[in-house]
Amino acid sequence: MPKFKQTAEILKLMHKKENIRDIGIIAHIDHGKTTMTDSLLTEAGLLSPKYAGKARLLDYLEEEQKRGITIKTANISLLHVEKETSYLINLVDTPGHVDFTGKVTRALRAIDGAVVVVDAVEEVMVQTETVTRQALNERVRPVLFINKVDRLIKELRLGPQEIQEKLARIIRDFNNLIALYGEPEQKEKWQVEAGNGSVAFGSALHRWGFTVDIAKEKGLRFNEIIEAYKNDKVEDLMEQLPLHKAILAMVVDHLPNPVDAQKYRIPKVWKGDVDSEIGRAMLSADPKGPIVICITLTQMDPHAGLVATGRLFSGVVKEGARVYLVGAKQEYRIQQVSMYMGAFREGVDQIDAGNIAALLGLDKARAGETLVSVSHKDAMIPFERIKYVSEPVITIAIEPKHPRDLPRLIDVMGRLAIEDPNLVTSINKETGEYLLSGMGELHLEIAVKFLKEYAGGGLEIITSKPLVVYRESTLTQGVVAMAKSPNKHSKFWIQVEPLEEKIIQMIEKGDLAEEMGRKRLGPILKEAGWPTNHARNVWTLEEHRNILVDLTKGVQYLREVRDMVIAGFRWACSNGPLCEEPMRGLKVTLTDASLHEDPVHRGPAQIMPATRRGILGSFLSSNPIILEPVYKIGVSASTQWIGEVAGLITRKRGRIISSEQKGPLTIVTGYIPVAETFGLSAEMRSATSGHAFWQTAFDHWEKAPESVAAEVIQATRERRGLSPDIPGISRFIDKA
Numbered sequence: 001m002p003k004f005k006q007t008a009e010i011l012k013l014m015h016k017k018e019n020i021r022d023i024g025i026i027a028h029i030d031h032g033k034t035t036m037t038d039s040l041l042t043e044a045g046l047l048s049p050k051y052a053g054k055a056r057l058l059d060y061l062e063e064e065q066k067r068g069i070t071i072k073t074a075n076i077s078l079l080h081v082e083k084e085t086s087y088l089i090n091l092v093d094t095p096g097h098v099d100f101t102g103k104v105t106r107a108l109r110a111i112d113g114a115v116v117v118v119d120a121v122e123e124v125m126v127q128t129e130t131v132t133r134q135a136l137n138e139r140v141r142p143v144l145f146i147n148k149v150d151r152l153i154k155e156l157r158l159g160p161q162e163i164q165e166k167l168a169r170i171i172r173d174f175n176n177l178i179a180l181y182g183e184p185e186q187k188e189k190w191q192v193e194a195g196n197g198s199v200a201f202g203s204a205l206h207r208w209g210f211t212v213d214i215a216k217e218k219g220l221r222f223n224e225i226i227e228a229y230k231n232d233k234v235e236d237l238m239e240q241l242p243l244h245k246a247i248l249a250m251v252v253d254h255l256p257n258p259v260d261a262q263k264y265r266i267p268k269v270w271k272g273d274v275d276s277e278i279g280r281a282m283l284s285a286d287p288k289g290p291i292v293i294c295i296t297l298t299q300m301d302p303h304a305g306l307v308a309t310g311r312l313f314s315g316v317v318k319e320g321a322r323v324y325l326v327g328a329k330q331e332y333r334i335q336q337v338s339m340y341m342g343a344f345r346e347g348v349d350q351i352d353a354g355n356i357a358a359l360l361g362l363d364k365a366r367a368g369e370t371l372v373s374v375s376h377k378d379a380m381i382p383f384e385r386i387k388y389v390s391e392p393v394i395t396i397a398i399e400p401k402h403p404r405d406l407p408r409l410i411d412v413m414g415r416l417a418i419e420d421p422n423l424v425t426s427i428n429k430e431t432g433e434y435l436l437s438g439m440g441e442l443h444l445e446i447a448v449k450f451l452k453e454y455a456g457g458g459l460e461i462i463t464s465k466p467l468v469v470y471r472e473s474t475l476t477q478g479v480v481a482m483a484k485s486p487n488k489h490s491k492f493w494i495q496v497e498p499l500e501e502k503i504i505q506m507i508e509k510g511d512l513a514e515e516m517g518r519k520r521l522g523p524i525l526k527e528a529g530w531p532t533n534h535a536r537n538v539w540t541l542e543e544h545r546n547i548l549v550d551l552t553k554g555v556q557y558l559r560e561v562r563d564m565v566i567a568g569f570r571w572a573c574s575n576g577p578l579c580e581e582p583m584r585g586l587k588v589t590l591t592d593a594s595l596h597e598d599p600v601h602r603g604p605a606q607i608m609p610a611t612r613r614g615i616l617g618s619f620l621s622s623n624p625i626i627l628e629p630v631y632k633i634g635v636s637a638s639t640q641w642i643g644e645v646a647g648l649i650t651r652k653r654g655r656i657i658s659s660e661q662k663g664p665l666t667i668v669t670g671y672i673p674v675a676e677t678f679g680l681s682a683e684m685r686s687a688t689s690g691h692a693f694w695q696t697a698f699d700h701w702e703k704a705p706e707s708v709a710a711e712v713i714q715a716t717r718e719r720r721g722l723s724p725d726i727p728g729i730s731r732f733i734d735k736a
Contacts, residue, residue, distance in 0.1 A: 007339070007348070009086070010339070011349075013079070013087070014351060014352040014354075015352050016088075017258050017259045018257045019088060021090070021112070021252065021255050022092075022110065022261075022355070023089060023091055023115060023255055024092040024110075025037055025115050025117060026108075026114050026116055026134075028122070028126065029127060031118055031119040031147060031148075032148060037091070039209075039242070039247070040089075040091065040247060041078070075090070075092050076091050076340055077091070077339055077356075080248045080252070087248075089248065089251065090356050092356075104134060105134055106367050107297070108134055108135055108138040109294055110294070110296045110310065112140060112141065112257075112258060112265065113141045113143070113254075113256060114255075115247060116128065116131070116132055116135075116144050116145070116174070118145070118170055118174065119151075120149045120167065120170065121155070121665070122636050123636070123662050123665070124170060124174055124177070125667075125693075126634035126696070127695055128174075128177075132177045133177070133181040136178065136182045137181070138265070139183070139186070139269075141190055141255055141261075142190065143198045143199070143200075143250050143251070145200045145247060146167055146200070146201045147204050148204075149163070149203055150205070150206055153225070154229055160223055167201065169662060171192060171194060174192060175191045179191075185264075197211040197250060197254065198250060198253075198254045199211065199250075201246075203243075204243060206234050206237065206238065207238045207242065208238050209241060209245075209247060211250060214241065214245070258285045258353070258354030259284060262282060262283055262284070262354075269383055270282065270384065271381060273381075276379065278314070278380060281353075285313065286353060287315060287353045288315075289314040291315035291321060291372060292313045292314040292372050293310040293317065293359075293372075294368075294371075294383045295308050295309065295366065295369040296311060296368075297309040297310070298418055299419050304336075305360065305361075305363065306360075306418070307345070308362045308365035309356065309357070310357065310371065312353050312357050313353060313354075314353050316351070316352050317337055317351050318334070319337050320333060321333070321334045321373070322374040323374060324374045324380075325362065325370070325371055326377070326382045328366075330364055337351055338359075338360075340356065340358060359371075366418065368383070369382075370383045391698060392423070393437075393440075393468065393469050393674050394440055396435070396436050396463045397435055398461060400462070401462055405459055410434070413436065413451065420447070424437040437469060439698065444466060467719075468628065470579075470627060470629075470716070471584035471626070471701055472577075472581050472619075472624060472626060472627070473498065473584050473585045473624070473626075473703075474496065474619060474625060475498060475622070475623040475703075476623040477495065477496070477498075478495060478497065478621040479495070479621040479733075480495045481617035481621065482614065482733060482734055483610045483611075483614035485607060485610040486609055486610075487596075487601055489598075489601045489606070490602050490607065492565075492593050492610050492614045493590070493593065493614070494590055494615055495589045496586055496615060497586070497622070498585060499547060499586055499587045500529070502528060503528060503547070508545065521535070521538055522536040522538075534549050534551070537551060539562065539569075546584065546585070546586040547586070547588065548588050550589075550590050551589055552593055555593045555594070556595060556597070557596075557597070557602065558595065564611070565611050567611075568609065568610065568611025568615075569615065571612045572588075577619060577732070578624055578726055579626075579713045579716035579717050579720070583619065586619070588615055588618075613732040613734075617733035620726075620727075620728075620732065625704070626704045626713065627703060628701070628712075629698060630671050630699055630700055631671070631673075631674055631698055632670075632698075632699035633654065633669070633672050633695070635649075635670075635692050635693070636662075636666070636667050636692065636693045637666060637668075637691055638664055639665075639666050641687075641689075644687040645668050645692055646659075646668060647687075648684060649668075652676035652680070653672070653676050655670055673704075674698070677696060
């Protein structure tokens with residue numbers, strides 16, 4: 001492992017909180033995040049100027065270099081001197097491709113500010129909106145870098161006035177995102193302006209950039225930049241306007257230090273008592289307080305084991321420190337503390353509050369986990385759950401070519417799921433299928449490559465074609481279904497109905513789960529229109545946006561079987577009766593029950609199947625439907641190709657929701673079913689002769705047309721080895 005000359009200076013700065021900036025680089029794919037980062041590394045002496053803009057140093061994985069995209073988040077600590085003051089910049093480079101947006105979400109918990117990079121030609125795109133919304137949701141303050149200004153000059157050949165109008169439009173559209181997604185206190189305060197230096201302009205590829213302040217200081221007019229390109233004097237721009245100075249000046253002047261940021265971020269990401277000892281320590285990033293870390297990244301190192309990376313909100317973490325994982329309920333002694341230098345970790349004696357640390361020795365650590373000093377384990381409230389903006393909507397079946405490799409495949413699938421919580425691994429026990437679900441085709445393709453790498457070679461894997469994940473739901477209320485336990489000694493009366501959309505949205509935001517944990521769910525549901533007896537008696541929320549409500553009165557022994565009923569509810573919701581896809585958006589009501597007096601006759605093997613049968617019976621008596629996942633699609637192309645773009649989206653069962661002219665380009669936004677996007681890339685290139693830029697992001701679930709639903713049910717039942725016909729209601733509902 002190389003030693004870095006800056007390490008000693010960085011360690012000295014770690015206790016000077018006002019001189020620390022924890023920042024991330026976020027953007028739509030190919031807008032130039034990693035290329036821009038190369039310039040920052042050059043300034044820190046970590047990369048030769050000769051390779052800046054081309055090396056993509058933080059894309060250290062072979063797959064990233066080959067594809068020219070960022071797949072994993074990468075961390076590095078930089079020294080920067082501004083007006084004779086030294087600053088420590090803890091930098092996180094994040095993926096831009098929507099399939100890896102979960103990694104962006106996790107990285108945002110560790111940072112306080114973000115440089116949002118926007119392509120001057122493409123302007124604000126789908127993923128720009130997504131990552132900005134994610135940042136604002138975590139109270140991460142954004143600044144703006146408008147990249148690829150050279151393309152406006154060389155490719156589009158715009159004049160100074162046209163360029164100015166285009167740049168002004170990008171700033172306006174970006175501020176609209178802040179106004180739309182920012183919280184009331186930040187909507188105005190966090191607006192960016194060219195005049196105050198919170199917007200920078202430049203070309204990451206050619207390594208020049210400026211803010212308005214820098215332009216005034218240099219006496220520079222935009223005409224001179226245009227002339228530099230016309231006269232082939234771009235190198236003069238690099239010398240006169242080095243990009244790193246513009247970006248880092250913007251970061252230092254407009255993004256907060258940890259002490260300032262944690263005052264408003266902690267109440268957002270942690271719902272404990274801010275007046276408690278732990279709360280006060282985190283609000284002030286107190287190094288004398290208890291160790292408190294939110295783990296944001298876990299990776300498997302073939303030599304060191306699991307490496308847990310996270311933001312240290314309080315305390316000082318050292319080798320040998322005794323800590324406690326709140327979720328895993330386990331104590332550990334930290335084996336090593338490291339700081340990141342790109343692909344490398346450098347061991348250090350200690351890391352102070354307000355910084356990002358990598359820790360060894362925490363084998364059960366997972367992304368989103370809360371770590372605290374053992375002495376404070378009983379007082380610690382865990383951090384808020386990290387909320388993802390997307391769901392795994394594409395699945396592949398996977399198996400080893402040679403049966404002897406099955407144990408190894410299961411092991412590496414487990415390791416992969418630890419590193420990437422947005423990959424869902426599961427086993428269909430009836431069919432023996434090993435399933436891997438992800439955000440999109442690229443996400444799964446990369447996952448399979450990593451599986452082979454983690455296995456250490458020699459593991460041959462067979463994968464199915466990508467399959468779309470569906471959900472089962474209903475449009476109407478079902479009957480009150482009575483189901484008996486297998487031994488006929490206990491009975492349950494259960495009714496299923498659709499959950500209101502506003503309640504589903506509250507579950508998706510995580511609001512209901514948080515309030516349920518604090519036993520304050522009732523008033524919220526009552527305010528949302530639920531009857532008082534319904535609002536007060538929610539038993540559980542299920543991950544696919546389903547709620548179980550108890551409306552029984554005076555049923556003996558019900559308290560003793562409550563956990564079994566909840567387990568039966570989760571079982572039913574995980575495999576619907578139409579084709580064993582998860583059920584979504586249901587309100588399940590337990591209206592009555594009759595339980596055997598002998599505990600021997602009301603164990604899990606009796607209660608769980610009875611609960612499940614009652615739910616499935618009522619569901620089938622309603623108006624069951626299939627929900628399909630729908631992407632939001634954004635396409636930018638010159639006006640002459642927009643007809644082809646719109647025609648292609650329409651043929652794919654999609655619909656256009658807006659079309660906006662932005663200079664020479666038109667931005668088309670619409671919705672398209674995920675099932676229709678396989679092969680879309682080739683078709684889009686063909687239809688537009690390669691002149692369209694586009695990206696999709698999961699947006700919502702939608703009722704599938706009846707013809708599509710029938711095909712999905714038939715194909716899925718056949719693939720899973722089920723009988724061709726959907727089971728009848730009588731299979732699940734018993735007679736009194």
